[in-house]
Amino acid sequence: MRNFHFPGRSPVLASNGMCATSHPLAAQAAINILQDGGNAMDAAIAGAVLLGICEPQMTGIGGDCFVLYSPAGSDEIHALNGSGKSPAALNSEMLRAAGEKTVPIHSAHAVTVPTALDAFCNLSENVGKLGIDQLLAPAIHYADAGVPVAPRVAFDWAIDAPTLQGVARDQYLISGKAPKTGQIFRAPGQAEVLRRVAKHGRDAFYKGEIAEDMIACLTKAGGVHTTEDFANASSDQATPIGGPYKGLEVVEHPPNGQGATALLMLNILSHFDIASMDPLGAQRAHIEAEASKLAYDARNRFLADPDHTTKLDHMLSPETAAKLAALIDPKKAMASAAPLSESVHKDTIYITVVDRDGMSVSLIYSIFHGFGSGIASEKFGILMQNRGAGFTLEEGHANELQGGKRPMHTIIPGMIRQNGKTVMPFGVMGGAYQPNGHARFASNLSDFGMDPQSAIDAPRAFSDAGILKVEQGYSDKVRQELSDMGHVVEIPETPIGGAQAILIREDGVLEGASDPRKDGCALGY
Secondary structure, three states: OOOOOOOOOOOEEEOOEEEEEOOHHHHHHHHHHHHOOOOHHHHHHHHHHHHHHHOOOOOOOOOEEEEEEEOOOOOOOEEEEEOOOOOOOOOHHHHHHOOOOOOOOOOHHHOOOOOHHHHHHHHHHHOOOOOHHHHHHHHHHHHHHOEEOOHHHHHHHHHHHHHOOOHHHHHHOEOOEOOOOOOEEOOHHHHHHHHHHHHHOOHHHHOOHHHHHHHHHHHHOOOOOOHHHHHOOOOEEEOOEEEEEOOEEEEEOOOOOOHHHHHHHHHHHOOOOHHHOOOOOHHHHHHHHHHHHHHHHHHHHHOOOOOOOOOHHHHHOHHHHHHHHOOOEOOEOOOOOOOOOOOOOOOOEEEEEEEOOOOEEEEEEEOOOOOOOOOEOOOOOOEOOOHHHHOEOOOOOOOEOOOOOOOOOOOOEEEEEEOOEEEEEEEEEOHHHHHHHHHHHHHHHHHHOOOHHHHHHOOOEEEEOOEEEEOOOOOHHHHHHHHHOOOOEEOOOOOOOEEEEEEEOOOOOEEEEEOOOOOOEEEEO
16 A cells, blocks of 8 residues: 555555556546446557557557457457558568668668558457447547647657658647647547548558558659558457466466567566565566566567567477576676667557456557657548567577568557466556566566555666666665666666556455556556
């Protein structure tokens, strides 16, 4: 329980349904869907699509998603991969011949085919109850009427605005500038797109005028995308992966997501007595940073398109974790993992919903870097993601860029089971931070007995590209101790990520938690 003498956020409690996400309008839309008879999947889809209007620098229909969900009356967890593939005509040799060392993040070559909308239509038809037309109605309304820009969104928008290119500047800037807090942002072109999808289904997006608009902007930017690439976009069922951590089972989406990185990191941390350490002390931050370097190094070597990932069992084996844990010096920092082709980026959106029947959904949805590639379609203003920047150009690598292939993805939804029972959908945003964030969240719960809101509120640290980023919530004394261990310590410009979670308590009450680092909230009824 938090100390009520200090500013903070209480958990939200309700018994009929709960949503936690990063913008209040999306949380409210999800709750409205539940009250209108929809299930948790309906609510999550409605809220997620609206988040593309509320937080366009983070996500949108030009992006990808991953979903974990547990049906009502079942503790089985299902996975859907809504990530897109590279155009069939593109390969790493073409970019190497052009002198590139990595996939240029603001180029058409970084744009994989956006597949989130296919996933939403798939899940609406096969898991939801209400139909895609009703689920898209809130986003259509707000895209037309406009959304007042929230404070954290305005902060990020100003930082990411230089990414926007050409017509994207007309679509996502107001009088040539990033909108201020409270200014109204409208997206009438996207409203029209969603109206057509509501009426005609996924083919309205992936075939015909809308697809041609996206292909035209990519072709103009030098891309090799075709009508066949878009028509063939498909979300696929997958088998979740999971592992134990001190009484919890953490369940993740399999590759091409990086959930295995979180499981490896937790397996490494299990070799240390984390619970005996100060949760906000230098020793815990150091051990966690070292474990993350080792886990991320394995990620960069092994994770890729599901058809190209061959070392998953090795990455998840207890023997691998034991050998890696033995490499950690409790008093001295090691060198950082070799970087992947991706460059530093901040965030995405995450939404979780639990309904009155017990269905739980964990959904994450992103355009990768802030404003993605910065390329938008001319007629409809669809902002294109740059997930292809997650590929490497290294010849022979499992994650090498090839045509019709999915890149390694940073976005990962999570679920926690206890004694075989699904008890908590959760997610931690923040680009590359996410596996570290999953591990820290699970450790906060298990090692330190924190409730979900406290586990989210607690300060974060992350070893990223040779820099140990330590939030302001840590003391200067801790920062100095970490520096003395050999870490290069910085306070990050922005808080590290964001998180949402819903605990399904034993008494049936739902306990929602939402990160104060973002504009959002948990809402229930």
